Amino acid sequence: MTSIDPADTFRQEAADLLEILEQSLLDLERRPGDEDLVSSAFRALHTLKGSGAMFGFTAVSAFIHDFETAFDKVRKGEAPASGELIAAALQAKDHVAALITDAASVDASAGSEILAALAAAISGPCEPVWRVNFRLPENALMLGTNPVLLLDEMRSLGPCNIVSRSEAVAPVGDIDPDYLYRAWALEIGGPVDPLAIEDVFLFIRDDMELTIERSGGGGVENAAADEAPPQAATASEALRREPEREAAGVAQKDKAATLRVPAERLDELMDRVGELVIAQARLSQIAVSRHDPALVSIAEDIERLTSSLRDTTMGTRMVPIGTLFGRFRRLVHDLSQDLGKQVNLVTTGEETELDKTVIEQLADPLVHLIRNAMDHGIEQSEERRASGKGDTATLRLSAAHRGAEVAITIADDGAGLDTARIRAKAEASGVIAPGAVLAEADVNRLIFEAGFSTSQSVTSLSGRGVGMDVVKRTIEGLRGSIDLASEPGHGTEVTLRLPLTLAIIDGLLVRVGSGRYTIPLAAVEECIELPKNAGEMRGRSFLDVRGELVPFMRLRDLFHAEGEADVYQKVVIVSSGQIRIGLVVDQIIGNNQTVIKQLSRLHSSLKTFSGATILGDGTVALILDVMNLVGFGQKLEESRRDDVLGRAA
Amino acid sequence: MARKSTKTTSADGTVYALPQVLDLKAATPLAEKLMSLRGQNIVLDASKVERLGTQCVQILIAAAATWKDEMAAFSIAEPSDSFTSGLQVLGLTPQAILEKELAQ
Incomplete structure (x- = not known):
């Protein structure tokens, strides 16, 4: 332990x-x-x-x-x-x-x-105001207490505003002059010790009502003693105990609502659940093979319970992203002062939950993005005024669930990306060929390339050409993606799309040759049979899917699978962002809960696979990295097209 | 010490000149005096008051409320500085007795 x-x-x-x-x-x-x-x-x-x-x-x-x-x-x-x-x-x-x-x-x-x-x-002058409400016991006058003397004593403590109040006024014939029917409300200004206020009532404190409250500078509303709580606590006790009581109250509330557990234990629990999921998969497989209805029934029960346990365990690992957003307020505050720019940070969706591992790894990328937005995107006040904008820029940080993903957006109302300068810089640094035909959005995305920076001057914040490529790498490492939108003069919006969890996913198990692979189910759009006439027509591999052309790639070729391909091959159509691609497989085995195991360091450079999982029979299935496959497919397609064009020439 | 007060009439009603000293001992006689004037429009002449205690202030407030309930006129005329300051130390004013307190 x-x-x-x-x-x-x-x-x-x-x-x-x-x-x-x-x-x-x-x-x-x-x-x-x-x-x-x-x-x-x-x-x-x-x-x-x-x-x-x-x-x-x-x-x-x-x-x-x-x-x-x-x-x-x-x-x-x-x-x-x-x-x-x-x-x-x-x-x-x-x-x-x-x-x-x-x-x-x-x-x-x-x-x-x-x-x-x-x-x-704190040495500057400030007028404190104490609000005092008191009601003396009814027999105070009979006991020789003179409220006038008490009020005089209060006046001696500081500038005083006194209001006398009474509840119901009895008819003159019913009044007993020896009884006191009055109560008082006072405001005392100046550096008054609240204990000194209470000391005024030292000898009659036990039988009277007294409340002493501090009010912020700038005056307070007149308060009627009659409205004071009937069972007000002793003021001094209340004042002395206030911090402890409040702190304890918060602590108790927190203790009742939450339990602090070391993160390692959650990781251990997740590992155990992962092993349980694998064991359950084996049980299900054996149950099916034995054709024993009782065993199948138990296996189904265990599958249901395991699935529920998996969801609950994953829930314990979910952390609201607000815990991360909170850190950036200080960052924006400090950067605003360093850069001399007025920036208002607006955050929304703080309650959106993400796996704690994802949250931990998101901090650095978000810092880079915020720094870049503030350094490059947001203009100086004079420039903003010239553009008809307010002096204070707005930086929006928002999070929201979108299907099986969480979208985190960093948007500024700055100048937007300077596409011409990005292109010039990219051409100068050899990232793209001079005059290369690229869409504006593609040019803008070059800011995520390694070693790229358009900053005119290197500052402590940005401009060193490191950061944005690290952002891209980190997000892709989290199986996420980045969307970029920019409008000149109106600002830039960067959206990070991330999976909800990295621990266990629902996967689609497929067979290619003799190997089995898992495709994250969230990325799967549909499965179709590979048409017999589908082929590399004119050098291009496209499927006609209800009138839309979808490029496809044969995983047998990619993985150099041996043996004959199945007669009726299937195509799993996956998507990443706006791009769709078909993955041709020999057989679709079915859905499975995929416990993700990281690849060893030896295999970490493999781009095609994001991890591995252990199947019910104890064998290993590699998990396909859809995003990289889509990118790979695109490149493959481009190279084939170039080859065809080259041959044609 | 003898406490003298006078009673006359005016257009506003019976004028009752409050005693010079309105302390603890004066409270019960003041209440009785006011009770005897109940039902009449009265003007309290406070010009001679030199001392005003909490007990008598309470009587005056109760009287003002009673007169208001009974739809009779109740006013305080020519309050002396001592009368006014006697009210002020308790967080009151002559006007507060007649209006603010009655408005509660």
């Missing part, structure tokens, strides 16, 4: 809390008066501090203590959540992350500078 290092547990929790902190800070920058955001940031800090101390991260705890103190002033309304404060707080957050990773390698003076920046940011 895996033993878990408590420090790792803290690091995991800290990573989540730091993310919450960062999101809150970034939101606060846009909504500086939002008390919920301030509370959220404070809670994250408070929990981090407590956990840090508990797990022995003393440097972290000590730093956060000062960080928290600074932010507490914002929480109390004593300092504004200014841009300077947010900037310093974001640096402080990064510093905390560095301390958690390796405190020994962090320069202590950097922390001091950040804390000094935080202190400077």
Whole structure:
């Protein structure tokens, strides 16, 4: 059994809390008066501090203590959540992350500078306002309590606005002058300690109603004490316990709703389910061969349960892409400042779920795409104004399910791709021949070629010719694809299309010669019989499928299969993006749950196969990489066409 | 200490001059006095008031509400600075007694 290092547990929790902190800070920058955001940031800090101390991260705890103190002033309304404060707080957050990773390698003076920046940011004047509601006991006057003296004492604490209220006013004949029928609502400005407010009522506190609430700067609405909650908690207790209670409340809610499980365990579980699927396939095969109805029935039950278990297990690995999107807000925030461009990041579809492996590998490609959009796509403010656009550019990051895929789109409203410059650069660097006839979309796609960059100057962000080709490679490695659309003057849209999971897929098992292969079912459009008259007519391999010409390739030829081809060969028509291609096979065996096993390093360079799977009889079937096959088919088609044209000439 | 008050009439109704001292001890006599004027339009002359306590403020508020319920006129005339400040320390104004409080 895996033993878990408590420090790792803290690091995991800290990573989540730091993310919450960062999101809150970034939101606060846009909504500086939002008390919920301030509370959220404070809670994250408070929990981090407590956990840090508990797990022995003393440097972290000590730093956060000062960080928290600074932010507490914002929480109390004593300092504004200014841009300077947010900037310093974001640096402080990064510093905390560095301390958690390796405190020994962090320069202590950097922390001091950040804390000094935080202190400077909160030193500005700000009018805090405390809202106090109180109702004295009915017999207060009889006991010698004079509300006038209490109110005078309150006035001595700071500028006061007092309103006296009563509930129902009794007729004058029913009034007992010795009883008190009044309640008061006050607003006190200035740097008032809430405990000092409570101390005013020290000797009568037990029998009275008292609520003390902080209100953000800029004044508060008059509040009637009569409207105060009848069972208000002791104000000091409430104030002292607030962070703990709120943090604990969040933690308890989280604990009730979720369970933190190490990712390795999920991987192990997935492997076990994979093995179970294979074992189940073997059982099904044996059951069918024995012709025993009872065994077949059990095998079918197990198949159903295995399928259900597979779906549930895969569900546990699904992570909302919002966890990834959240990181980019900081990236856009920082890049906006570095580039001097005003960019508003709009995200949608954060709830869209993807396999955690896919999410993990998506981070770098998305960073590259966002950097490129901000560096190359989005114009400087003057240029935008000249084009009739607003100063602030919009960068949209969205995710949505599309069938068995997830589409992630990065769209900007910038200048769009400069097709002429891309072509010039491609010709100059030998990527395409000078004057080559290419559609505009094809020219634009050249930005994904290795070593390609049109940036006039190399910046720290982009222009070094690395990045976009890495994006393409990574996405293709995830069995995904990239769509690119650009309109000059209006912006660029890059869409990444990715499979939902990489672990188990539904596959179509086919036979080619003596070998068996699996084709991802999501890519299969239809299966037809290969017409007898289908052939390489005029050097071109096309099938007429209901009036549409679909190129096809014979997998027997591709795999150099031995022996005679089946008399009635089948064509599996697969698609990738807009392109369709027919794959000629000897036999279609049927659907199967395909547990994907990665190919060894020795075979990793094979483009035709994306992996392998173990069949019910224990043999191995290779999984066809449809996207690469389609590309290969296209090239094959082009070369044949060139040959034919060459011969004809 | 003797607490003197006078009562006259005006076009607005019976004028009742409030005593100089409206403290704890003055509360019950004030309530009784006002009860005796119940049903009449009254004007409270607050010009002589030098001290105003919480108890008497409550009586005045209750009286204003009672007079309003009974559709009779109830007003406060020439409030002294002490009367006004006595209300202010409690978060009230003469107008609040007559209007705001009644409007609740």
